[in-house]
Amino acid sequence: MPMKRFHNRAKIVQVEDVARDTVRLCLQVAEIADQVEPGQFVMLGPLAPDSHDPFLNRPFSVHACHDDIIELLIGVVGRGSRMLSEFVPGQDLYVLGPLGSGFQVPAGAKHMVLVGGGLGIAPLFYLAQHCSRLAAKTVLLYGAGNSEQLLSTVTLTDLGVELALATDDGSAGHHGHAGDLLLNWIAAQPEARGRDTYLATCGPEKMMAAVAAIGREHDFQVEVSLEARMACGVGACLGCTAFDVQGKAVRVCHEGPVFPAGEVFGP
Ligand SMILES: Cc1cc2nc3c(=O)[nH]c(=O)nc-3n(C[C@H](O)[C@H](O)[C@H](O)COP(=O)(O)OP(=O)(O)OC[C@H]3O[C@@H](n4cnc5c(N)ncnc54)[C@H](O)[C@@H]3O)c2cc1C
Ligand code: FES
Incomplete structure (x- = not known):
C-alpha cells in the first residue's frame, strides 16, 4: 500500500538540549509516527506562519519514534534551526511527512x-x-x-x-x-x-x-543518506537534484535521501 503523506499541526511535547548547539524536539503527530520508516524525513514549517520568514520549510530526519511521538535532532546552524530550538512545549508546529525513501535493510543480513x-x-x-x-x-x-x-x-x-x-x-x-x-x-x-x-x-x-x-x-x-538544500521536499521543484543515474536526474527528497553507495560514489 502506498505511504500517505500528512501536513499537520503537531504539538511540541519536549524540547531538550542534548549536545552543544543541538536540541531534541519531540512532536506529537500520530499520523506520521504510525508509518515513518528509518531514513525518512519531515519538512518543518512555515516556522512563522504570519510573516512567512523564513519562506522555505526546513528538512529534518526522524531521529526516533515511539507511540504517537516523533523525535527530531536539530543542529542549530542558522535562522530556521535557531527558531526551532526556541519553540517550547505546548506550541504547535506545521510538519509534512513522512517524506523520501528510507534505509532498505536487507533481510537476512547478519x-x-x-x-x-x-x-x-x-x-x-x-x-x-x-x-x-x-x-x-x-x-x-x-x-x-x-x-x-x-x-x-x-x-x-x-x-x-x-x-x-x-x-x-x-x-x-x-x-x-x-x-x-x-x-x-x-x-x-x-x-x-x-x-x-x-x-x-x-x-x-x-x-x-x-x-x-x-x-x-x-x-x-x-x-x-545524503543532504541537499531543499525547497518543496516532495519532488516537485527539482531544487535538490544531486546527480544523474543513467541520464536521469535524481532528487534527494524523492528518490533519496538514502541511496545505494554505488549510485553516489561509483561502483
Ligand atoms: C533529508 C535531510 C535531512 C536532514 N536532517 C537533519 C537532521 O536530522 N538534523 C539537522 O540538524 N539537520 C538536518 N538536515 C539539515 C537541515 O535541514 C539544515 O541544517 C537546516 O535546514 C538549516 O536551516 P537554517 O535556517 O537553520 O540554516 P540556513 O540559515 O538556511 O543556513 C545556515 C548554514 O547551513 C547550511 N545549510 C542549510 N541547509 C543545508 C542542507 N540541507 N545541507 C547542507 N547545508 C545546509 C547553509 O549553507 C548555511 O551555511 C537535513 C537535511 C536534509 C536535506
Ligand atoms: S526539494 Fe523540491 S524536488 Fe527536492
Missing part, C-alpha cells in the same frame, strides 16, 4: 554496521532502534568534533546496540574519525565479510565517501 558523523547520527539512531529489534548484531560507530558535540551516551546505550565513539580532538572515545572505528571493527570481526554485512552511513560527504570505499573493498551492502 551484521548491521551504522557509521555516523556529527548530526548524521540523527537518522542512524532511529535505524539502530529498528535494527536492534531484528535478530542481527547491530553496531553504531559515531564520531563528532569533540565530547561536547556528542549526544549523551546514556541515550545511545539505551538502544542496546554495541557502541563505539570517536572525536576529532580525542576528548572522548577514540582520537580520530568514525572511519577509523569502522576499520577497527572490521579487524576485530574476521567473519564479517561480504554481502552478509549491511553498512549504512550518514554525515559529512567526505566521511561517507571513505566509509563507502571501505565497504566496497569488503563487498558489504552499503547505503548512504
Whole structure:
C-alpha cells in the first residue's frame, strides 16, 4: 500500500538540549509516527506562519519514534534551526511527512554496521532502534568534533546496540574519525565479510565517501543518506537534484535521501 503523506499541526511535547548547539524536539503527530520508516524525513514549517520568514520549510530526519511521538535532532546552524530550538512545549508546529525513501535493510543480513558523523547520527539512531529489534548484531560507530558535540551516551546505550565513539580532538572515545572505528571493527570481526554485512552511513560527504570505499573493498551492502538544500521536499521543484543515474536526474527528497553507495560514489 502506498505511504500517505500528512501536513499537520503537531504539538511540541519536549524540547531538550542534548549536545552543544543541538536540541531534541519531540512532536506529537500520530499520523506520521504510525508509518515513518528509518531514513525518512519531515519538512518543518512555515516556522512563522504570519510573516512567512523564513519562506522555505526546513528538512529534518526522524531521529526516533515511539507511540504517537516523533523525535527530531536539530543542529542549530542558522535562522530556521535557531527558531526551532526556541519553540517550547505546548506550541504547535506545521510538519509534512513522512517524506523520501528510507534505509532498505536487507533481510537476512547478519551484521548491521551504522557509521555516523556529527548530526548524521540523527537518522542512524532511529535505524539502530529498528535494527536492534531484528535478530542481527547491530553496531553504531559515531564520531563528532569533540565530547561536547556528542549526544549523551546514556541515550545511545539505551538502544542496546554495541557502541563505539570517536572525536576529532580525542576528548572522548577514540582520537580520530568514525572511519577509523569502522576499520577497527572490521579487524576485530574476521567473519564479517561480504554481502552478509549491511553498512549504512550518514554525515559529512567526505566521511561517507571513505566509509563507502571501505565497504566496497569488503563487498558489504552499503547505503548512504545524503543532504541537499531543499525547497518543496516532495519532488516537485527539482531544487535538490544531486546527480544523474543513467541520464536521469535524481532528487534527494524523492528518490533519496538514502541511496545505494554505488549510485553516489561509483561502483
Ligand atoms: C533529508 C535531510 C535531512 C536532514 N536532517 C537533519 C537532521 O536530522 N538534523 C539537522 O540538524 N539537520 C538536518 N538536515 C539539515 C537541515 O535541514 C539544515 O541544517 C537546516 O535546514 C538549516 O536551516 P537554517 O535556517 O537553520 O540554516 P540556513 O540559515 O538556511 O543556513 C545556515 C548554514 O547551513 C547550511 N545549510 C542549510 N541547509 C543545508 C542542507 N540541507 N545541507 C547542507 N547545508 C545546509 C547553509 O549553507 C548555511 O551555511 C537535513 C537535511 C536534509 C536535506
Ligand atoms: S526539494 Fe523540491 S524536488 Fe527536492
